[in-house]
Amino acid sequence: MNKRRPILYALTSILFLALSLSGMAQIQPKNLKKHIYYLSSDQMKGRGTGSKEVGKAADYIEKQFKKYGLTPKGQQGYRQHFEAKVRRVVVPDSIRQATNIIGFLDKGAPYTIVVGAHYDHLGTGHQGSSKDSLGVGKIHNGADDNASGVAGLLELARHYSADKTPKPYNILFIAFGAEELGLVGSKYFTEHPTLPLENIQWMLNMDMIGRYNPDNGVAVIGYGTSTAFPQIFADIQSPLKFNLSKDGNGGSDQTSFYKKNIPVLFFHTGGHEDYHMPTDDADKINYEALKAIIELEVKVIDNSMKQGKMNFTWTN
Numbered sequence: 419m420n421k422r423r424p425i426l427y428a429l430t431s432i433l434f435l436a437l438s439l440s441g442m443a444q445i446q447p448k449n450l451k452k453h454i455y456y457l458s459s460d461q462m463k464g465r466g467t468g469s470k471e472v473g474k475a476a477d478y479i480e481k482q483f484k485k486y487g488l489t490p491k492g493q494q495g496y497r498q499h500f501e502a503k504v505r506r507v508v509v510p511d512s513i514r515q516a517t518n519i520i521g522f523l524d525k526g527a528p529y530t531i532v533v534g535a536h537y538d539h540l541g542t543g544h545q546g547s548s549k550d551s552l553g554v555g556k557i558h559n560g561a562d563d564n565a566s567g568v569a570g571l572l573e574l575a576r577h578y579s580a581d582k583t584p585k586p587y588n589i590l591f592i593a594f595g596a597e598e599l600g601l602v603g604s605k606y607f608t609e610h611p612t613l614p615l616e617n618i619q620w621m622l623n624m625d626m627i628g629r630y631n632p633d634n635g636v637a638v639i640g641y642g643t644s645t646a647f648p649q650i651f652a653d654i655q656s657p658l659k660f661n662l663s664k665d666g667n668g669g670s671d672q673t674s675f676y677k678k679n680i681p682v683l684f685f686h687t688g689g690h691e692d693y694h695m696p697t698d699d700a701d702k703i704n705y706e707a708l709k710a711i712i713e714l715e716v717k718v719i720d721n722s723m724k725q726g727k728m729n730f731t732w733t734n
Contacts, residue, residue: 443580445573445712447705453569454628455700457537458561465560466541467502467596468514475537475568479519479593482572486579488521491590491612496520500606502596504545516595518603520612523578525585530613531719532590532621532680533574534604534671535567536597540694547598549694556696561703563693566628568593570685570712577716585723587619594671597625604671608678620644620681620722622715623672630687630707635659636714637686640666644681650721656714658707683718685711 457465457475465472480496492498498518505512516538539560540546543553550556559565575591590613594603608615620643630636635658641647642664651662667673672682687707692698 443577445577445709445716447709449573449576450569450708450712451700451703451705453572454561454565454703457565457568458559458698458700460557460559462559464541464543464558465537465539466545467504467516467538467599469541471541472538472595476517476519476593476595479537479568479572483519483521483575483591486521486575488575488579488591489524491520491522492518493610493612498607498610498612500595500603500610502599502602504599514596516603518595518607519593520607521575521591522613523575523589523591525588527584527586527588528617529586529619530588530590530617531722532592532618532675533571533719534592534594534621535571535624536564536594536603536671537568538595538598538603539563540598543696545599547694548696550696553696558694558696559699561698561700562626562628562687562690563698564597564625565700566626566703566708567624570624570627570708570715573712574715574719578719587723589719590618597671601671601674604674608674615678615680618675618680620646620683621672621675622719623670623682623684624715625670625684625686626689626693627685627687627711628703628708629690630658630704630711631690632659634688635661636711637661637663637684637688639663639669639684639686640672640676640682642666643676646722646725647681647683649725650718654714654717654721656710656717658710658714660714685715687711
């Protein structure tokens, strides 16, 4: 028997194990597709705030957080409950119960990065904001807005929970409720934080990241909100076009953190003809581009981790 063969077998086994372990944490389009197709199916009836179906979406997200071993960081387990008011139209149930789902990846660090995305949408059009003049009564599935962002949130949670080594930052994953009623969930969290706001170094938000247009690229909004971001982005490359925008205010849940002087980055692929329409469906998502966007976010978070305790000086 060749004496080198056992050594070769051992090296091959080690290499296979290493590849297998790394593969566990890779961003997977099949996972993104599974999450989006579930959350934006007709059975979820558009995930309107206060609906039974948005409750099912919350259950689904909590189940994934548990699966990834995230520590509950709500006020009741993973849950942070609050009330949201429908202001845009008059409906019988104007005051609705809503929930943030919050999971904590404890890396033994004094500071934390927040990763967020909202999971509610317009329901069947009765709460307002539909762009369809005949949209009341129609299911608004919200595949891009914002099942795509939730899928990104869950894949980032899976990716980072697979790494058991200490890091210079913890990560707080938040699925926000009632965004469509005026950023209510993120506002509530920043007014009732479940960890001190002064310990949050910066916040990454995903809202509508599923309809990449190569002519427009990915907007990365908030680049100018911290003196640290130019250093973090200095060596980052992506197969996708991405555009860095200085202002972090407006458009989605990162605004609530921005207003607390917390640096933010908001990833967004822009508007399209299906925005707030019943036609925002899962089969229109560009899953390979969505994967690349999340991989870009991984590079941003990793560079933040590599830099350690940076000077995240707020700039407005």
